Amino acid sequence: MMLVGPIKALAENDSTAEVKKVELTVQQKSELAALHKEILEKRKEVINKYVQFGVMTEEKGKKVISHLEEHYTKMEKNGFIPKYDKHHKKHHRE
Numbered sequence: 001m002m003l004v005g006p007i008k009a010l011a012e013n014d015s016t017a018e019v020k021k022v023e024l025t026v027q028q029k030s031e032l033a034a035l036h037k038e039i040l041e042k043r044k045e046v047i048n049k050y051v052q053f054g055v056m057t058e059e060k061g062k063k064v065i066s067h068l069e070e071h072y073t074k075m076e077k078n079g080f081i082p083k084y085d086k087h088h089k090k091h092h093r094e
């Protein structure tokens with residue numbers, strides 16, 4: 001319960017923080033690509049286990065994996081720099 005206060009304060013500060021344009025080096029992009037790929041593969045393993053154990057259908061599993069792969073492709077296209085959607089900020093202010 002005590003953690004809610006500091007976390008909320010940090011979240012509020014993030015919404016007003018200035019976004020800086022950052023360019024990553026080839027090595028930095030490569031390191032991030034490897035980490036994101038590893039995360040993608042592990043998440044796909046988890047989804048496949050859910051399907052295997054009957055927690056979700058095969059159709060749902062394929063849909064989730066497709067979404068994860070699309071997200072990875074988008075991150076790759078953006079040079080592994082996350083793009084924060086302005087739409088989400090409006091939602092959190094309401």
